[in-house]
Amino acid sequence: MKKLNLSLSLLLAALSFYLTSSASGKEEPNEKAIQMSKEVKAVINNSCFGCHNTDSRNDDAKEDLDFKTWHELSTVKQLGALKDIKEVLIKNEMPPQKFLEHKPDKALSDDQKELLVVWVKEQSKSLLNK
16 A cells, blocks of 8 residues: 555656646757758758658658658667768759659759758767767
8 A cells, every 4th residue: 555655646746747847838948859040941841841741641751751750760860861861962862853843843952952961961960969
């Protein structure tokens, strides 16, 4: 009976702490959240996010990279994803040509590609320094 009371007390204390910290309105910053400037975010939202997110109908694209679940990836997997992003940008493989035939406004300019490559390098360096 003492063990049950102790367990219940610990559970109530934990629940009370959780509710108190949640009610403060302050959220802890997610260290694993993807960091990007407004410019990078605008490019990704226009040309990448439509396919590379949990809600996409393109199963292959969201399986390869899902920006909505980025924070769930380990640091090693984030680094791997960044490496892949850089490679497909340099090889001009993203967005895919077949996709661009139907949505040419999603094409990346050379400046946008360079912006993303620089962002990938910065993001990778930041992850390695943690």
